[in-house]
Amino acid sequence: MPGVPVGDLGPFTPGRCTVCRAPIPKVEDAGPGVEKWARNLNYMNHLEKYHPQYYKWGKRYTNTLYLPFVPFLILGSASVMMKSVPLIVVAMAALGAPYVPLLLYRSKKVGEFREKWKQIGEA
Numbered sequence: 001m002p003g004v005p006v007g008d009l010g011p012f013t014p015g016r017c018t019v020c021r022a023p024i025p026k027v028e029d030a031g032p033g034v035e036k037w038a039r040n041l042n043y044m045n046h047l048e049k050y051h052p053q054y055y056k057w058g059k060r061y062t063n064t065l066y067l068p069f070v071p072f073l074i075l076g077s078a079s080v081m082m083k084s085v086p087l088i089v090v091a092m093a094a095l096g097a098p099y100v101p102l103l104l105y106r107s108k109k110v111g112e113f114r115e116k117w118k119q120i121g122e123a
Ligand SMILES: [Zn+2]
Pocket: 017, 018, 019, 020, 021, 022, 046, 047, 050, 051
């Protein structure tokens, strides 16, 4: 998509693979703005090819990251309707709180995938 002014926007892609630490190649001839997407696609292809188990798990995990928004939206709209400030605070807490165990769970799982990759060469 040449000429699309997306600039630096694009999905975050780690410099190295989360599981095997292999560098994720940059896309040389992609235009600005496209580069990050192309690189992310490279990474997704790498995961799908070399770490199918991690790839599947990662997709499911990404979906669970949206779940905390459900109670937040319900509590948030309730607090607006009732003009209740304490309820907004509760809504914010309900949004933030699940991410702590979710992130801990992620780092634990990533550690397991790395370990598995080192030992048996698949994850
Ligand atoms: Zn890898």
